Amino acid sequence: MAERRHPAERVPPGAPLAEMRDRAADCRACDLWEHATQTVFGAGAAHALVMLVGEQPGDQEDLAGKPFVGPAGRVLEEALVAAGLDPARVYLTNAVKHFKWIPRGRPWLGLELAKVRPRVIVCLGTTAARAVLGRPAVIGKLRGQPLATENGTVFVTSHPSAILRAPDAASRERGRAQLVADLAQAAKAAATKA
Numbered sequence: 001m002a003e004r005r006h007p008a009e010r011v012p013p014g015a016p017l018a019e020m021r022d023r024a025a026d027c028r029a030c031d032l033w034e035h036a037t038q039t040v041f042g043a044g045a046a047h048a049l050v051m052l053v054g055e056q057p058g059d060q061e062d063l064a065g066k067p068f069v070g071p072a073g074r075v076l077e078e079a080l081v082a083a084g085l086d087p088a089r090v091y092l093t094n095a096v097k098h099f100k101w102i103p104r105g106r107p108w109l110g111l112e113l114a115k116v117r118p119r120v121i122v123c124l125g126t127t128a129a130r131a132v133l134g135r136p137a138v139i140g141k142l143r144g145q146p147l148a149t150e151n152g153t154v155f156v157t158s159h160p161s162a163i164l165r166a167p168d169a170a171s172r173e174r175g176r177a178q179l180v181a182d183l184a185q186a187a188k189a190a191a192t193k194a
């Protein structure tokens with residue numbers, strides 16, 4: 001009988017992130033892989049205190065095979081530095097690993113969370129928040145509130161792409177400042193949590 005479990009569920013317990021990444025590269029569990037160039041698995045420090053979760057790979061990530069490249073990645077990197085977080089010491093990933101979001105294909109995120117075991121998870125955008133929290137999330141209501149979950153303390157903030165889509169320079173500047181403030185709060189929580 002054909003194996004019905006999701007490929008993420010077949011990863012042996014204790015497998016390193018590199019093995020997860022290799023297995024995810026061959027994942028065909030839903031049809032998103034058909035229209036994508038490649039799997040975009042998470043990247044960053046293997047035992048990062050802070051994990052940032054986006055929604056799905058964008059077109060530039062699809063081509064590069066890495067999360068958070070392109071303009072949104074630059075906004076995020078600048079905000080991380082401004083918030084006192086070293087971009088090399090966080091773990092960056094997306095809820096879904098193939099380009100084009102539809103609400104499925106999240107099991108790989110669960111494995112990354114279990115492996116990296118960050119103290120703090122920052123959800124970038126409502127889709128990421130819904131994937132991590134398992135319920136609908138409104139950024140305006142949840143922003144600034146540390147949420148205790150079995151995977152770590154969760155913060156919800158805007159996706160850098162949404163900041164770039166703001167209609168004018170003043171709104172974009174406000175968005176960047178808010179992102180920095182949210183990341184600084186997450187950094188503080190990661191540094192002080194026992």
Ligand code: SF4
Nearest residue numbers: 027029030097098105
């Ligand atoms: S989106 Fe996720 S579940 Fe679907 S094929 Fe890609 S890696 Fe597999």
